[in-house]
Amino acid sequence: MGLEDILRRLRIDEKGRLLFGDVPMILTDRDFIARMQKTIEELTGTAGAATILYEVGFGSGYHFAREQARMFGVEEGAILRMYLNIASFRGWGKFEIVEYDEEKLTARITIQASIAEEWGNVGRPVCHLWRGAIAGIIQYIADSTGRNVKMVGKEVKCIGKGDPHCEIIAEPAQI
Numbered sequence: 001m002g003l004e005d006i007l008r009r010l011r012i013d014e015k016g017r018l019l020f021g022d023v024p025m026i027l028t029d030r031d032f033i034a035r036m037q038k039t040i041e042e043l044t045g046t047a048g049a050a051t052i053l054y055e056v057g058f059g060s061g062y063h064f065a066r067e068q069a070r071m072f073g074v075e076e077g078a079i080l081r082m083y084l085n086i087a088s089f090r091g092w093g094k095f096e097i098v099e100y101d102e103e104k105l106t107a108r109i110t111i112q113a114s115i116a117e118e119w120g121n122v123g124r125p126v127c128h129l130w131r132g133a134i135a136g137i138i139q140y141i142a143d144s145t146g147r148n149v150k151m152v153g154k155e156v157k158c159i160g161k162g163d164p165h166c167e168i169i170a171e172p173a174q175i
Helices: 003-009 030-072 075-089 128-144
Strands: 010-012 016-021 023-025 096-103 104-112 151-157 166-172
Touching: 003 010, 003 075, 010 075, 030 075, 030 128, 030 151, 075 096, 075 128, 096 166, 104 128, 128 151
Parallel strands: none
Antiparallel strands: 010 016, 016 023, 096 104, 104 166, 151 166
8 A cells, every 4th residue: 555545545524534444533743642652651650651552552453453454355464564554654654564474473563763763762662552553453363363362562672772673573472
Protein backbone atom coordinates (compact mmCIF):
# COMPACT_ATOMS: atom_id res chain seq x y z
CA MET A 1 0.00 0.00 0.00
CA GLY A 2 1.46 3.29 -1.09
CA LEU A 3 0.77 6.86 -0.09
CA GLU A 4 -1.74 7.25 -2.93
CA ASP A 5 -3.70 4.22 -1.66
CA ILE A 6 -3.78 5.68 1.84
CA LEU A 7 -4.86 9.08 0.58
CA ARG A 8 -7.71 7.49 -1.41
CA ARG A 9 -9.01 5.87 1.77
CA LEU A 10 -8.92 9.11 3.76
CA ARG A 11 -11.98 11.31 3.87
CA ILE A 12 -13.75 13.83 6.07
CA ASP A 13 -17.30 12.81 6.97
CA GLU A 14 -20.30 15.10 7.40
CA LYS A 15 -19.51 15.56 11.11
CA GLY A 16 -15.94 16.69 10.39
CA ARG A 17 -14.17 13.45 11.40
CA LEU A 18 -11.12 12.30 9.48
CA LEU A 19 -11.73 8.68 8.47
CA PHE A 20 -9.45 5.99 7.10
CA GLY A 21 -12.02 3.71 5.56
CA ASP A 22 -14.53 3.67 8.40
CA VAL A 23 -11.97 4.20 11.19
CA PRO A 24 -11.94 7.68 12.78
CA MET A 25 -8.41 9.13 12.87
CA ILE A 26 -6.68 12.14 14.42
CA LEU A 27 -3.72 13.86 12.78
CA THR A 28 -1.36 15.25 15.42
CA ASP A 29 2.31 16.02 15.92
CA ARG A 30 4.90 13.87 17.67
CA ASP A 31 5.40 16.41 20.43
CA PHE A 32 1.78 15.94 21.53
CA ILE A 33 2.18 12.15 21.78
CA ALA A 34 5.56 12.42 23.54
CA ARG A 35 4.24 15.06 25.95
CA MET A 36 1.24 12.85 26.75
CA GLN A 37 3.48 9.88 27.52
CA LYS A 38 5.86 11.99 29.62
CA THR A 39 2.91 13.34 31.62
CA ILE A 40 1.58 9.83 32.21
CA GLU A 41 5.09 8.86 33.42
CA GLU A 42 5.17 11.82 35.80
CA LEU A 43 1.77 10.90 37.23
CA THR A 44 2.07 7.10 37.39
CA GLY A 45 5.81 6.42 37.31
CA THR A 46 7.68 4.78 34.46
CA ALA A 47 6.34 1.27 35.21
CA GLY A 48 2.75 2.51 35.42
CA ALA A 49 3.10 4.46 32.18
CA ALA A 50 4.70 1.46 30.46
CA THR A 51 1.75 -0.74 31.45
CA ILE A 52 -0.91 1.80 30.47
CA LEU A 53 0.68 2.62 27.12
CA TYR A 54 1.35 -1.04 26.30
CA GLU A 55 -2.31 -1.90 26.93
CA VAL A 56 -3.50 1.09 24.87
CA GLY A 57 -1.22 0.04 22.00
CA PHE A 58 -2.29 -3.61 22.28
CA GLY A 59 -5.99 -2.77 22.11
CA SER A 60 -5.47 -0.29 19.27
CA GLY A 61 -3.37 -2.73 17.23
CA TYR A 62 -5.95 -5.47 17.73
CA HIS A 63 -8.81 -3.15 16.77
CA PHE A 64 -6.98 -1.91 13.67
CA ALA A 65 -6.25 -5.45 12.52
CA ARG A 66 -9.88 -6.52 13.03
CA GLU A 67 -11.18 -3.46 11.14
CA GLN A 68 -8.76 -3.91 8.22
CA ALA A 69 -9.77 -7.55 7.91
CA ARG A 70 -13.45 -6.57 7.97
CA MET A 71 -13.27 -3.55 5.64
CA PHE A 72 -10.62 -4.59 3.16
CA GLY A 73 -10.34 -8.37 3.46
CA VAL A 74 -6.73 -8.06 4.60
CA GLU A 75 -5.56 -11.17 6.46
CA GLU A 76 -2.71 -12.50 8.56
CA GLY A 77 0.76 -11.18 7.66
CA ALA A 78 -0.67 -8.62 5.24
CA ILE A 79 -2.40 -6.94 8.20
CA LEU A 80 0.94 -6.41 9.94
CA ARG A 81 2.57 -5.06 6.77
CA MET A 82 -0.37 -2.73 6.13
CA TYR A 83 -0.39 -1.41 9.70
CA LEU A 84 3.33 -0.67 9.74
CA ASN A 85 3.20 0.89 6.27
CA ILE A 86 0.39 3.22 7.33
CA ALA A 87 2.20 4.02 10.59
CA SER A 88 5.26 5.04 8.58
CA PHE A 89 3.17 7.36 6.39
CA ARG A 90 1.59 8.81 9.55
CA GLY A 91 5.02 9.84 10.86
CA TRP A 92 5.68 7.22 13.54
CA GLY A 93 9.03 6.28 11.96
CA LYS A 94 10.28 3.90 9.31
CA PHE A 95 9.21 0.34 10.11
CA GLU A 96 10.86 -2.77 8.77
CA ILE A 97 9.75 -6.34 9.31
CA VAL A 98 13.07 -8.07 9.96
CA GLU A 99 11.46 -11.45 10.73
CA TYR A 100 7.88 -12.68 10.62
CA ASP A 101 6.76 -16.27 11.06
CA GLU A 102 3.01 -16.82 10.71
CA GLU A 103 3.28 -20.40 11.93
CA LYS A 104 5.22 -19.58 15.11
CA LEU A 105 3.43 -16.22 15.52
CA THR A 106 6.67 -14.31 15.98
CA ALA A 107 7.74 -10.96 14.58
CA ARG A 108 10.82 -8.77 14.86
CA ILE A 109 10.26 -5.17 13.77
CA THR A 110 12.76 -2.32 13.63
CA ILE A 111 11.79 1.33 13.78
CA GLN A 112 14.06 4.06 12.47
CA ALA A 113 13.31 7.64 13.57
CA SER A 114 10.74 6.51 16.15
CA ILE A 115 9.04 8.78 18.63
CA ALA A 116 11.79 7.76 21.08
CA GLU A 117 13.82 10.54 19.42
CA GLU A 118 11.66 12.95 21.43
CA TRP A 119 13.25 11.55 24.63
CA GLY A 120 16.84 11.21 23.50
CA ASN A 121 19.00 8.79 25.47
CA VAL A 122 17.23 8.45 28.83
CA GLY A 123 18.75 5.03 29.51
CA ARG A 124 15.56 3.00 29.05
CA PRO A 125 13.13 1.84 26.37
CA VAL A 126 10.13 4.13 25.80
CA CYS A 127 8.20 2.64 22.85
CA HIS A 128 5.50 1.02 24.97
CA LEU A 129 2.71 1.89 22.53
CA TRP A 130 4.54 0.03 19.78
CA ARG A 131 5.34 -3.01 21.92
CA GLY A 132 1.63 -3.27 22.57
CA ALA A 133 0.43 -2.43 19.05
CA ILE A 134 2.60 -5.04 17.36
CA ALA A 135 1.64 -7.69 19.94
CA GLY A 136 -2.03 -6.72 19.50
CA ILE A 137 -1.88 -7.17 15.74
CA ILE A 138 -0.28 -10.61 16.09
CA GLN A 139 -2.85 -11.45 18.79
CA TYR A 140 -5.63 -10.70 16.29
CA ILE A 141 -3.91 -12.92 13.73
CA ALA A 142 -3.68 -15.71 16.34
CA ASP A 143 -7.33 -15.32 17.37
CA SER A 144 -8.62 -15.13 13.79
CA THR A 145 -6.80 -18.35 12.91
CA GLY A 146 -8.07 -20.21 15.98
CA ARG A 147 -4.81 -20.36 17.94
CA ASN A 148 -5.07 -20.16 21.71
CA VAL A 149 -2.02 -18.09 22.70
CA LYS A 150 -1.37 -14.83 24.52
CA MET A 151 0.99 -12.54 22.62
CA VAL A 152 3.53 -10.25 24.28
CA GLY A 153 5.67 -7.47 22.87
CA LYS A 154 9.21 -6.74 24.07
CA GLU A 155 11.42 -3.82 23.15
CA VAL A 156 14.96 -5.17 22.82
CA LYS A 157 16.50 -1.98 21.38
CA CYS A 158 15.44 1.63 21.78
CA ILE A 159 16.73 5.05 20.83
CA GLY A 160 15.63 5.98 24.38
CA LYS A 161 18.40 3.77 25.78
CA GLY A 162 21.04 4.85 23.31
CA ASP A 163 20.52 2.29 20.54
CA PRO A 164 20.64 3.50 16.90
CA HIS A 165 17.03 2.36 16.31
CA CYS A 166 14.15 0.69 18.14
CA GLU A 167 13.40 -3.01 17.82
CA ILE A 168 10.28 -4.83 18.96
CA ILE A 169 9.79 -8.58 19.24
CA ALA A 170 6.27 -10.02 19.44
CA GLU A 171 5.89 -13.66 20.42
CA PRO A 172 3.64 -15.99 22.38
CA ALA A 173 4.02 -15.58 26.14
CA GLN A 174 6.08 -18.21 27.89
CA ILE A 175 3.89 -19.83 30.51
